[in-house]
Amino acid sequence: MRKISILIIGFVIVTISCNNQKTSKVKPSEKLTTLDGALVLADSLIYGITTQANENVDSSEIAGFSSFLHGEFIDYIFEQIYTGNLKAYDFLSEEELSTKEVKEIEKAEGYSRSKVGKIQFNEQWLIDKSGILTKRVNSMTLGIERYSKQGTFLGYNALFKIKFNANAQ
Numbered sequence: 001m002r003k004i005s006i007l008i009i010g011f012v013i014v015t016i017s018c019n020n021q022k023t024s025k026v027k028p029s030e031k032l033t034t035l036d037g038a039l040v041l042a043d044s045l046i047y048g049i050t051t052q053a054n055e056n057v058d059s060s061e062i063a064g065f066s067s068f069l070h071g072e073f074i075d076y077i078f079e080q081i082y083t084g085n086l087k088a089y090d091f092l093s094e095e096e097l098s099t100k101e102v103k104e105i106e107k108a109e110g111y112s113r114s115k116v117g118k119i120q121f122n123e124q125w126l127i128d129k130s131g132i133l134t135k136r137v138n139s140m141t142l143g144i145e146r147y148s149k150q151g152t153f154l155g156y157n158a159l160f161k162i163k164f165n166a167n168a169q
Helices: 002-019 059-063 070-082 099-107
Strands: 039-050 116-127 133-147 153-163
Touching (some): 039 133, 070 099, 116 153
Antiparallel strands (some): 039 116, 133 153
């Protein structure tokens, strides 16, 4: 029951955060560089992508991700969690989830990896000395589709966050 409550609360937060355009924590007038001299364009740029079609998604948005290997990507994330190469974190509390807790999420009624339909990224954007733009994913949050009892698409519930950068938020 605790996990379901967390998923519902996570949905509300993902919905709010996905609807609010967040930008870098760096003030536009400040110029930050990395140790190797790359210019930091965005230290913490947050945005979400829809990874599969549903009744509320513009078909042109999905067309942009036609080459995205959804199943392979989601399977990879879970495999990496289960082997200990990646850590999952509770979306609200930021506490690390155990492998057992992640397996419990997968066993929840109505859950399926195929229902992961949104990914919210937190990225750092850099331009190196040669002018090449690089994006580093600090963290990502997986969102699972949520439907009403009548089958109407309602939005996404946050499953958990994966942090690639130990300081990611």
